[in-house]
Amino acid sequence: MIELSIPLPLRRYCNGAERVPLEPTTVGEALTQLIDKYPDIEPLLMAPDGGLRPFVNIFVSGEDIRLRDGLETDLKSTDELEILPAIAGGSEALERDRPASDGVSLVTPDECDASSDNPVLIDVRTDEEWRLGYIPNAEHIDRGFLELRIDQVVADKTRMIVCYCQSGVRSKLAAQTLINMGYGRTVSLDGGIERWKAEGRNLEVPPRVSDEMAARYQRHLTIPEVGAEGQVKLANARVAVIGMGGLGCPVSTYLAAAGVGHIGLVDDDDIDLSNLQRQFLYTPDMVGRSKAMSAEAELARFNPTISFQPLKARLDDGNIRDIFESYDLIVDCTDNFTARYLINDEAVHQGKPVVHGAVYRFDAQVSVFGLDDGPCYRCFLPEPPPPELAPSCADAGVLGVLPGVAGLLMATEAIKVIVGFGEALSGRMLCYEAKSGSVREVKFPRDPNCSVCSERQNAFAADQSEV
Amino acid sequence: MHSPFALTVSANLDEDLKRLFDEAFPNECCGALFGSVGRDGDWHIDKAVGLTNCFGGDRTKAFAIAPQELSQAVRRERTYDLVGFFHSHPRGSHRPSIKDIAEAGPWPGYIQAIIASIDGKGPKPFFYFATADLWQPVPIRELILDD
Ligand SMILES: [Zn+2]
Ligand SMILES: [Zn+2]
Numbered sequence: 001m002i003e004l005s006i007p008l009p010l011r012r013y014c015n016g017a018e019r020v021p022l023e024p025t026t027v028g029e030a031l032t033q034l035i036d037k038y039p040d041i042e043p044l045l046m047a048p049d050g051g052l053r054p055f056v057n058i059f060v061s062g063e064d065i066r067l068r069d070g071l072e073t074d075l076k077s078t079d080e081l082e083i084l085p086a087i088a089g090g091s092e093a094l095e096r097d098r099p100a101s102d103g104v105s106l107v108t109p110d111e112c113d114a115s116s117d118n119p120v121l122i123d124v125r126t127d128e129e130w131r132l133g134y135i136p137n138a139e140h141i142d143r144g145f146l147e148l149r150i151d152q153v154v155a156d157k158t159r160m161i162v163c164y165c166q167s168g169v170r171s172k173l174a175a176q177t178l179i180n181m182g183y184g185r186t187v188s189l190d191g192g193i194e195r196w197k198a199e200g201r202n203l204e205v206p207p208r209v210s211d212e213m214a215a216r217y218q219r220h221l222t223i224p225e226v227g228a229e230g231q232v233k234l235a236n237a238r239v240a241v242i243g244m245g246g247l248g249c250p251v252s253t254y255l256a257a258a259g260v261g262h263i264g265l266v267d268d269d270d271i272d273l274s275n276l277q278r279q280f281l282y283t284p285d286m287v288g289r290s291k292a293m294s295a296e297a298e299l300a301r302f303n304p305t306i307s308f309q310p311l312k313a314r315l316d317d318g319n320i321r322d323i324f325e326s327y328d329l330i331v332d333c334t335d336n337f338t339a340r341y342l343i344n345d346e347a348v349h350q351g352k353p354v355v356h357g358a359v360y361r362f363d364a365q366v367s368v369f370g371l372d373d374g375p376c377y378r379c380f381l382p383e384p385p386p387p388e389l390a391p392s393c394a395d396a397g398v399l400g401v402l403p404g405v406a407g408l409l410m411a412t413e414a415i416k417v418i419v420g421f422g423e424a425l426s427g428r429m430l431c432y433e434a435k436s437g438s439v440r441e442v443k444f445p446r447d448p449n450c451s452v453c454s455e456r457q458n459a460f461a462a463d464q465s466e467v
Numbered sequence: 468m469h470s471p472f473a474l475t476v477s478a479n480l481d482e483d484l485k486r487l488f489d490e491a492f493p494n495e496c497c498g499a500l501f502g503s504v505g506r507d508g509d510w511h512i513d514k515a516v517g518l519t520n521c522f523g524g525d526r527t528k529a530f531a532i533a534p535q536e537l538s539q540a541v542r543r544e545r546t547y548d549l550v551g552f553f554h555s556h557p558r559g560s561h562r563p564s565i566k567d568i569a570e571a572g573p574w575p576g577y578i579q580a581i582i583a584s585i586d587g588k589g590p591k592p593f594f595y596f597a598t599a600d601l602w603q604p605v606p607i608r609e610l611i612l613d614d
Contacts, residue, residue: 009576055573059538085574087552089567090529144603173600
């Protein structure tokens with residue numbers, strides 16, 4: 001057996017293999033066997049006359065086969081076989097070997113609209129051009145990244161692809177590249193987006209952020225996973241922070257800083273001197289005043305663009321439904337089981353996710369409940385523990401910084417859920433233990449018999465409403 | 468939205484490329500870039516290996532990488548992957564020439580670095596991702612911890 005090393009750019013044609021084991025007696029046989037296995041690689045290695053393409057060098061145990069017997073070179077079972085590029089260049093212009101694109105078919109905008117093949121439209125222009133408007137439903141892959149990204153956008157090589165650019169020149173070359181890569185049904189939009197526009201068709205414009213927003217959230221905009229699109233999602237998001245104590249302070253502060261557009265601040269309590277050890281939005285002169293109102297005044301100072309809805313109220317069966325209806329995401333910053341179950345049950349009912357956090361002395365835990373098909377709080381903990389095992393923060397005490405740790409993790413999860421990147425802590429409880437300085441994760445599934453979120457429960461509720 | 472291509476390089480790569488530029492001056496230097504491509508598509512360059520410019524004519528304006536040396540370097544650096552190539556433009560711009568793009572055309576999918584001295588500020592590498600008909604500039608991603 002002989003192993004043939006595949007250079008990086010060709011591995012996509014060989015299922016990603018770095019080395020392919022073969023049983024050849026000559027170099028020519030090795031290539032034939034490789035092509036039998038991976039037919040797509042043939043045009044990249046072989047010229048139409050059956051010889052090696054120029055720019056392709058093959059080495060047998062470090063020796064160029066052109067210095068031996070070419071494709072006839074004999075192989076021993078101990079030989080190593082390597083394909084390598086020939087690389088050259090220079091500052092003098094040379095117009096040979098430019099990729100030909102004469103074989104690319106063109107379609108008109110009318111033909112594109114009328115196609116029954118449900119083609120994927122791919123915009124190969126730059127980011128700047130894309131931002132000024134694109135054909136509705138098009139995918140954007142900058143020409144420079146086409147080879148790298150195409151398989152993430154179009155997995156099926158038999159799918160029809162329509163490439164377009166500004167005027168139709170670049171997209172023709174791009175289409176040729178895709179055809180060479182095995183996307184045989186790729187065509188180019190004649191006249192590009194200019195003709196599309198000139199014929200009176202609509203363009204879509206990606207969400208735009210104002211200059212001030214662009215400046216303020218510049219560090220977000222440069223993260224591809226957030227970007228302008230994500231920042232606009234944050235600005236449109238409606239988040240209720242329930243409980244403005246140790247968890248609510250960091251959660252609301254970072255959500256406001258991140259640009260979450262609508263934030264509800266719900267708490268019935270007044271500020272107590274013992275709160276100041278961890279609830280950093282409050283100062284000694286505020287003792288005795290409403291937490292919700294005081295927090296709103298503080299938060300509005302450093303992000304005046306955000307609409308806060310302070311609410312001095314205790315959630316109960318009578319008001320929770322109306323309050324939750326104004327929000328898309330609930331952040332549970334309460335400190336007792338009664339409130340957590342109340343919040344969970346109503347959120348499940350309204351189909352809204354809950355970011356959960358809790359602290360106890362040196363321990364903090366964070367999770368996300370009711371997200372998509374994920375478990376709810378009752379799946380995790382069907383009944384509240386007996387009171388003697390669940391002392392409140394006031395009775396048990398808490399290290400002042402712990403709600404900060406949990407609150408920032410909660411704010412992070414909230415932003416992930418809103419923008420839609422990464423993997424939310426759904427079905428997972430992240431537990432931080434300050435004493436040992438360790439983090440562990442507890443996984444838990446959705447409970448098919450959950451008294452609140454199970455299918456059976458839903459069916460039952462539906463039956464009842466029929467009556 | 469597709470995340471842009473992310474490239475990181477080892478700390479001494481810049482210095483090594485500058486040295487290769489200076490050593491070859493006024494000729495073009497050339498060589499191979501070794502590193503890895505992560506599963507998430509992030510590229511990393513660990514080292515640059517200078518190889519002989521075996522171009523048959525004026526080597527101040529063109530280069531060709533000695534094929535035998537490339538093969539030896541690949542075998543020597545087998546803990547890394549061959550992720551790309553570099554060459555210098557001793558008196559030219561930091562942009563690829565038409566010849567650079569045309570000659571690399573049959574091998575899209577590599578990193579290409581051009582070391583050039585622009586605005587008299589001394590040699591500096593510029594990184595591109597080569598496709599069949601253009602070289603896309605690739606910024607080197609730096610971790611900004613805070614400011
Ligand atoms: Zn060049
Ligand atoms: Zn449940």
